[in-house]
Amino acid sequence: QLQLQESGPGLVKPSETLSLTCSVSGGSLSDSYYYWGWIRQPPGQGLEWIGSMSYSGSASYNPSLKSRVTMSVDTSKNQVSLKLSSVTAADTAVYYCARQGRYTSGRDFDYWGQGTLVSVSS
């Protein structure tokens, strides 16, 4: 059974860089049939797609965040990472990593991590 687990600091200071890691178990990050994505959800609000990346490093980002976002993959560790720079309070959210079908008819996010809350505060 595929499992995804987000990890990283729960508190980040304004203007600093948020760094999260998603560890994948029960499956391979190198599976070419999937993308690996990040989605966030501010407290009490809806879902916002941040970006998606293939195992080879090909990435797509939300244009509203693109200037601040970097995603990377480490296939040897089966991990996907997210960095978001110059954070403000508006970046406070639960951050989810998720697997996305690359060639499926829905290109849906079919497996999700449990999410990790990141608060931006001094």
Place this chain on the structure above:
Amino acid sequence: DIQMTQSPSSLSASVGDRVTITCRASQRISSYLNWYQQKPGKAPKVLIYAASSLQSGVPSRFSGSGSGTDFTLTISSLQPEDFATYYCQQSYTTLYTFGQGTKLEIK
């Protein structure tokens, strides 16, 4: 960006009711529409993909329909475990966008 608009934003219903949630896209998205269920404190779970395909393991009381710009999620007979928030999501363009959510509450 493709805007996804769900209606209603909230809904009260009883166990056994038939419920329909609507999602409208700001432009045509073919059948690239997915539905998710989210319970408090939990990650979203995909219910329906490609507008009408039932995800493996999801009860058959859930169904989806539509194409182009207008889509619906129907729950044929509400069960206690179905009270949650539902989101639609378009995957027609790489800038994936979600609806604002529909909170389904117990009447």
